Amino acid sequence: MHRFANPARFMRVSQIVLPWLATVTVLFLVAGLVMSFLAPPDYQQGESVRIMFVHVPAAWMAMCAYTSLALASAAALIWRHPLAEIAAEETAPLGAVFTGLCLVSGSLWGQPMWGTWWAWDARMTSVLVLFFLYLGYMALLNAFDDPTRGRRAAAILALVGFVNVPIIKFSVEWWNTLHQPASVLRMGGPTIDPSILWPLLVMAVAFTLLFVTLLVLRMRAALIERKIRVLDAAASGALG
Amino acid sequence: MVSFKALLLRDLRLAFRQGGDGAMAVIFFVLAALLFPFGLGPEPEALARDAVGIVWVMALLASLLALDRLFQGDWEDGSLDLMALSPLPLELVVLAKALGHWLVSGLPLLIAAPIVASMLQFDTAGLPRLVAALALGTPTLSLLGAVGAALTLGARRAAVLVSLLVLPLEIPLLIFGVAAADPAATGDGSTQFMVLGALLALALPLCPWAAAAALRQALD
Numbered sequence: 533m534h535r536f537a538n539p540a541r542f543m544r545v546s547q548i549v550l551p552w553l554a555t556v557t558v559l560f561l562v563a564g565l566v567m568s569f570l571a572p573p574d575y576q577q578g579e580s581v582r583i584m585f586v587h588v589p590a591a592w593m594a595m596c597a598y599t600s601l602a603l604a605s606a607a608a609l610i611w612r613h614p615l616a617e618i619a620a621e622e623t624a625p626l627g628a629v630f631t632g633l634c635l636v637s638g639s640l641w642g643q644p645m646w647g648t649w650w651a652w653d654a655r656m657t658s659v660l661v662l663f664f665l666y667l668g669y670m671a672l673l674n675a676f677d678d679p680t681r682g683r684r685a686a687a688i689l690a691l692v693g694f695v696n697v698p699i700i701k702f703s704v705e706w707w708n709t710l711h712q713p714a715s716v717l718r719m720g721g722p723t724i725d726p727s728i729l730w731p732l733l734v735m736a737v738a739f740t741l742l743f744v745t746l747l748v749l750r751m752r753a754a755l756i757e758r759k760i761r762v763l764d765a766a767a768s769g770a771l772g
Numbered sequence: 773m774v775s776f777k778a779l780l781l782r783d784l785r786l787a788f789r790q791g792g793d794g795a796m797a798v799i800f801f802v803l804a805a806l807l808f809p810f811g812l813g814p815e816p817e818a819l820a821r822d823a824v825g826i827v828w829v830m831a832l833l834a835s836l837l838a839l840d841r842l843f844q845g846d847w848e849d850g851s852l853d854l855m856a857l858s859p860l861p862l863e864l865v866v867l868a869k870a871l872g873h874w875l876v877s878g879l880p881l882l883i884a885a886p887i888v889a890s891m892l893q894f895d896t897a898g899l900p901r902l903v904a905a906l907a908l909g910t911p912t913l914s915l916l917g918a919v920g921a922a923l924t925l926g927a928r929r930a931a932v933l934v935s936l937l938v939l940p941l942e943i944p945l946l947i948f949g950v951a952a953a954d955p956a957a958t959g960d961g962s963t964q965f966m967v968l969g970a971l972l973a974l975a976l977p978l979c980p981w982a983a984a985a986a987l988r989q990a991l992d
Contacts, residue, residue: 609985664940671936675927684989685923689937692919692982696941699971703944707951 537613539755546748557745560738567731574728583641585731589739590634594662597627597743601669602694605687615751617683620690621673622750626743628666634659654708658701665693775860776868783872797877798884801834805888816893823894824902824953827885828946831906835913836938838877840931842869842921847990856991862984870911870918870980878910898955905952905961908968909945915972915979916941922986945971 564585574581601623607616638656639649650656669686676682787794808826812818846852855865885906886899894902920938924930948971952964 661940661943664936668937668940671933672923672927675924675929675933677928681926681989681992685927685986688982688986688989689923692941695978696944699944699974700940703947703967707947 553745557741564735564738571727571731580644583637585735587637589736590630593739594631594634602690605690609687618751618754624669631663654705658704661700779868780872787876794876794880797834797837798880801830804830820893823889823892824950827889828949831881836935839917839921839934843925863980866918866980866983870914874911874914902953905949909949912972912975915975919979919983922983925990
């Protein structure tokens, strides 16, 4: 665990890995997009099924990013792991963007398919709550004059939120089934045709790689920013 | 146990002598509920249907009012440092604070809720269930609120921030609280009451633990 805690080592390793990672990401993204447009239109959803190739991976990443946020926060709190702290901090905006993308693309899909931009469907509502959890995390992170305090408080919030996410999910699902069955608001059928499944899986891999690439990039930027700030302070201290 | 009681009594005494917090929560609760007939229209059927939801949402919002001062005053004058140094575990300090918060701003709501619900044309026969659901749900609100208050201690715009943090976490309580008190729902609501109880049982150990961890970071 602590072998990876050294920021200098991280900078060295990530510098070598990043170009390769970025290349593979672009390859998967291009392949996934091409496959998405070559896939036959759905017999029910028509061309708008292609929105799903962005929407579904975005939804997966929204949840995946929150899980990594919680894991990184736990590592930061338990071991005072400096890299985990930065990882958590830099995961949150990415997760929020994926969640926002999921909501917007779902809304764009919903308008032609369901005839409405928004419905209080259990899944949609819990994703919206997840979006607010991300926003709360980021707001708390930046609410303190002392950034260390913000980071620790936000890490605790991430863990509290992580315990709560299943409870919220369960209760929202329960709430929705109480009011109306979701039968109308379901995708075509339980089985997905391979012609649609493959682009979806490739896009899911592409999104995961994109997330990792962006995270490494952001972590590097954050580390460099810290270094600059320290140098700045030292320089102004020497002058003053 | 002695220091727990002393801390609780101190908080209650402070609340009563300074006045305000508890009365404010109730006044806000009634006043905000009063706005709904203007917003929704005075038709008794519409109001009666929405009464449970209005009462619960207002209870959620009213519980937020006094949160930013839950630890703030003690933190500023240094009493919180002394409490952290005292033999009483910080978790129990949080529990005493949350209990005090509930007694001051949650308990009065239980008295005000039947009056507000009746004014909103809610069926009188459903009132005991509404009050019981609130009695089981509002302590959890205070506990979750304590976590939010501890996390935002010393933050800029803490009062607004605490709502942003706490409200999403309180959604399950709202869902089951409304369902437990809703007369239109099938059954006697015992499932919903059990879930409300389960949430309280879950929050009772976990929230003071998380809030104490947050306070330790603040006191560092």
